Amino acid sequence: MSNRQDKARPSEQAVEQELYAKHQKIYPREVHGIFATLRIIGVLVLLGLYYLLPWFSWDGHQAVLFDLPARKFYIFDLTFWPQDFFYLAALLIIAGLSLFFFTALAGRLWCGYACPQTVWTELFLWIERKIEGDRPKQMKLAKSPWNTNKLVRRGSKQIVWILLSLWTGFTFVGYFTPITELWQSMLQFDLGPWETFWVFFYGFATYGNAGFMREQVCIYMCPYARFQSAMFDKNTLVISYDPNRGEPRGARKRGTDKEAKGLGDCIDCTLCVQACPTGIDIRDGLQYQCIGCAACIDACNEVMDKMNYPRGLIRYTTENALEGKPSRVLRPRIFVYGLLLLLITAAVFYSIATRVPLELNVMRDRNTLYRETNQGLVENIYTLKILNMDDTAHTYRLTIDGPPQMELQMARDVLRVERGGVMEFPVQLRIDPVHLEKTGYDIQFHLEAVDEPELTVTQTGRFIGPAMR
Ligand code: SF4
Ligand code: SF4
Known part of the structure; x- marks a missing residue:
């Protein structure tokens, strides 16, 4: 080896550096004050709702239940069907606008007070402080060699965290499977494979995010931190x-x-x-x-x-x-976001409040435009589908609004549909061709619940007759 190479080596070693920085655990100091109190209130309200809501019953069913096999979502008095999917889209728009509004107003309010990551991390931190003590004690314990005290404290913390995580997973599944049935199955060690999977999966995610990853989720995984500057x-x-x-x-x-x-x-x-x-x-x-x-x-x-x-x-x-410059917190974009948020939220609430839990579909027979009966009448055939989205069974009355001489023929006398049920049946409309003044008519089909006349829905179907001469 040459002299020149020998001389170069020390400087090369000096710049050598580890590219992988080991994660340093953060031990946040407990603080008291108005914002800590607000955060605790937020945590209590949000986690209280999360853990308790599925245990409430409402009108014979679980108050909040997303019954995926039956394709029905119960939220207290309301039942949502796949047909109501646009409410989900509206909810996402409201969530997006809220994020814009609150971020433009006061930065990362969502992250600081209401994000599930923050809320569960607060709970996990509280447990950690109760078991291991405050920040200095936690740091001292981390540095101390393994002894009985460390084993007991660390072990009990992990046990409480794991139990809490599993309970969180169980509660999560309880929003999709009636939670009392789930509880009974769990007591009898008879949980289904999917339920078991989701309890463990969600439990693992809770433990991993709130107990292990914590701030790393916010810093490295959450996309919101990256685009927040666009809203500031x-x-x-x-x-x-x-x-x-x-x-x-x-x-x-x-x-x-x-x-x-x-x-x-x-x-x-x-x-x-x-x-x-x-x-x-x-x-x-x-x-x-x-x-x-x-x-x-x-x-x-x-x-x-x-x-x-x-x-x-x-x-x-x-x-x-x-910077000592004039500052205006209430500026035009805040009013625009706020107004849009208010209007869309009001429209969604109005639409839900005036929603009729009844649907009628009218489908014309595609095989024939019309046909002539033995009595010389012009006949159109339809298939009607009634969807009763109410929580009680109803008997319905079907009427039509078209030319006065038009007759409605049905194979069924009674249109009774159970709660959440669907009925499909054929219907014929007949008319003497002498009463037809044009080739096509729009016919209104009115469906009305006999026991609840305000439960009514109207659909339009097309009646087609022979060409006029
Ligand atoms: S006094 Fe300075 S270092 Fe201490 S809390 Fe306030 S800003 Fe932080
Ligand atoms: S995350 Fe931001 S607001 Fe919270 S303590 Fe750190 S610097 Fe302050």
């Missing part, structure tokens, strides 16, 4: 550190004359960083890893209180406000 502008309320007020940062004792020392309000305690569930330093500016949980605001406000400084060194503010 300089007047969006975002959680920011005020560098004009905080810098130059520096440690000091309480009561120190900061002006005399040339310091800003930030005492560089790093509590905001310790409280952050994604492990970032908000003082470095707006970052895509920030999920808008406001834990750093609560942490910093506590510090400001202790130092007798005004609160809000970290706060909800706009980029314009931080």
Whole structure:
């Protein structure tokens, strides 16, 4: 080996570096304050609804049940059918518009308070703190060698997490299979293969996302973080550190004359960083890893209180406000999003409230345009299909609206359809050709429930006769 090569080696070794950075576990510090309280309320309400809703009964069925085999979705008093699929599309539009509206107004409100990832992570963190203690104790336990204390604490945490995850999976399946039946089957170790699969699958996803991956889901997997900047502008309320007020940062004792020392309000305690569930330093500016949980605001406000400084060194503010420019939170795009959201939501509610749980389909016989009976009448044949989407059986009356001399002939005398049932039957319309003034007529078929006259539906069918001379 030459001398030149020997000389080059040390510098080559100096630039060698590991490209794979080992994940450092984050131990978020528990904080108290107005935003922590709001988040706890959000968690309690959302998880309470999730775990309890399937156990409620309503009018003889589970209050919320997505009965896929029967293709019926029950939501309290409402039953949705495949024909109501457009409500799902409307729901997605409302969800999309809500995201636009709230993000343009105040950044990642959804991520910070209502996203399932945040909600379940909060619950898992709470369990972890109850078993392992607060942040310093958790870090100490992580560093300590395996002993009985560590084994018991870590083991019990995992057991509680796994049980909670399985219960979450069980509840999830309970939205698709009646949960009381599911419970009975589980007690008898008689769960079906698909139910077992989904309980474990959803349980595993809960454990993996909230117990193991946590902030990595938000940082590396969630697409929302990547396109949120498209919805932000300089007047969006975002959680920011005020560098004009905080810098130059520096440690000091309480009561120190900061002006005399040339310091800003930030005492560089790093509590905001310790409280952050994604492990970032908000003082470095707006970052895509920030999920808008406001834990750093609560942490910093506590510090400001202790130092007798005004609160809000970290706060909800706009980029314009931080730059000392006029800021307008309520701007045209907020009104446009808000108005659209309001109109679409109102239209969906109105449509659901006035929905008639009855459907009638009229299908003409495609084989013949018309035929002549032995009595010389012109006859058209149709197949009618009644779909009773109500929760009770009904008997229906069928009438037509067409030329007065037209007769309606049916093979059935009674049109009774059970709840959720379908009836298909042939119908003939006949008329003496002398009464026909044109070749084709639009005929209105009216269907009305005998016991509930407001339950009515009308469909149009085409009657075709011989060509006019
Ligand atoms: S909590 Fe407040 S005072 Fe402490 S480092 Fe963060 S910004 Fe500075
Ligand atoms: S920077 Fe603040 S608001 Fe953003 S994720 Fe961290 S603690 Fe939450």
